[in-house]
Amino acid sequence: MTCGTILIIEDDEALLRGLKDNFEDAGYSTRTSADGIEGFTMALGDPPDLILLDIMLPGMNGYDICRRIRKAELDMPIIMLTAKGQEEDIIRGLNLGADDYVTKPFSIKEVMARVKALLRRYGAEEGENFRFGDCELNTASARFFRRGKEIMLTPKEYKLLRYFLHKAGRALTRDDIMDAVWGRDILVTSRSVDRCIATLRAKIEPDPRHPQHIHTIRDIGYRFEGDDPGTC
Numbered sequence: 718m719t720c721g722t723i724l725i726i727e728d729d730e731a732l733l734r735g736l737k738d739n740f741e742d743a744g745y746s747t748r749t750s751a752d753g754i755e756g757f758t759m760a761l762g763d764p765p766d767l768i769l770l771d772i773m774l775p776g777m778n779g780y781d782i783c784r785r786i787r788k789a790e791l792d793m794p795i796i797m798l799t800a801k802g803q804e805e806d807i808i809r810g811l812n813l814g815a816d817d818y819v820t821k822p823f824s825i826k827e828v829m830a831r832v833k834a835l836l837r838r839y840g841a842e843e844g845e846n847f848r849f850g851d852c853e854l855n856t857a858s859a860r861f862f863r864r865g866k867e868i869m870l871t872p873k874e875y876k877l878l879r880y881f882l883h884k885a886g887r888a889l890t891r892d893d894i895m896d897a898v899w900g901r902d903i904l905v906t907s908r909s910v911d912r913c914i915a916t917l918r919a920k921i922e923p924d925p926r927h928p929q930h931i932h933t934i935r936d937i938g939y940r941f942e943g944d945d946p947g948t949c
Contacts, residue, residue: 720743720744720745720833720836721745721746721765721766721767721836722745722746722747722748722765722766722767723740723745723746723747723748723765723766723767723768723769723832724747724748724749724750724756724759724760724765724767724768724769725737725740725747725748725749725750725768725769726749726750726751726753726756726757726760726768726769726770726771726774726779726782727749727751727769727771727774727798728751728752728771728773728774728775729771730751732821733749733751735825736769736825736828737749739825739829740829740832743829745832748763748765751774751775752774752775752776753774753775753776753777753778753779753781753782754776754777755776756770756774756777756782757777757781757782757785757786760782760786760791761786761789761791764791764793765793766793766794766836767793767794767795767796767832767835767836768786768793768794768795768796769796769798769828769832770782770783770795770796770797770798770815771797771798771799772797772798772799772800772806772810773799773800779797779798779799779810780809780810780813783795783797783810783813783814783815784813784814786814787813787814790871790872790873791872792872792873792875792876794816794817794835794836795814795815795816795817796815796816796817796818796819796828796831796832796835797810797815797817797818797819798818798819798821798823799818799819799820799821800820800821816835816900817831817835819831845857847879847882847943849882849930849943850921850923850929850930850943851863851864851923852921854875854878854879854882856879859875861875861878861920863920863921868920870917870920871916873898873899873913874913874916874917874920876897876898877894877898877913877914877917878917878921880894880897880898881930881931881939881941882941882943884941885941885942885943886940886941886942887940887941888934888937888938888939888940889938889939889940889941890937890938891907891910891911891938891939892938893938894910894938894939895907895909895910898910898913910938914931914939917931918930918931929942930942930943
């Protein structure tokens with residue numbers, strides 16, 4: 718069993734090999750590319766659990782790759798690898814949807830620590846199985862089932878449902894939900910939250926017009942209720 722799959726897109730051959738060897742020694746599965754277009758294609762074709770992404774790449778730069786990955790609604794963590802230390806370059810990457818960055822030269826141990834922290838946050842290292850009503854969510858495989866039949870969730874619906882299950886029974890403001898699901902660096906409004914709630918309700922509720930699980934709390938936000946949802 719691996720700790721997760723990491724796609725490394727980096728055109729420095731020595732650095733690419735060093736990252737690959739260290740992560741594989743630590744139990745991760747890795748895929749690599751030294752070309753931006755090839756790396757982007759790999760990310761879309763078989764999405765990894767996390768991407769280590771250089772900014773200066775042949776074919777397509779890291780900014781464009783990050784932007785296109787988020788446009789495709791892929792939600793895996795992205796760590797930017799950059800030789801640029803200017804604040805505006807870092808902010809640009811975060812605004813495009815990156816989760817973190819490291820500035821070259823860096824310690825491999827530092828990168829590995831950040832990868833582990835992000836994968837833990839995103840649930841890629843420790844799979845959990847949540848059951849509520851006639852539904853089941855498995856975070857190890859990122860698969861959702863209702864009455865035993867798999868139902869496809871969008872990345873945002875999946876992240877929203879997982880957040881609700883971890884916060885079951887708690888009143889959550891729209892700001893809480895936006896921070897947890899969309900992130901602080903993404904421009905989003907409360908209407909985006911409400912739209913995502915509506916589409917998720919259509920997939921998990923027996924009657925979306927009279928929801929049993931996702932309850933609206935007037936002037937506050939939402940609360941998730943299940944059959945004592947937990948992990949198993």
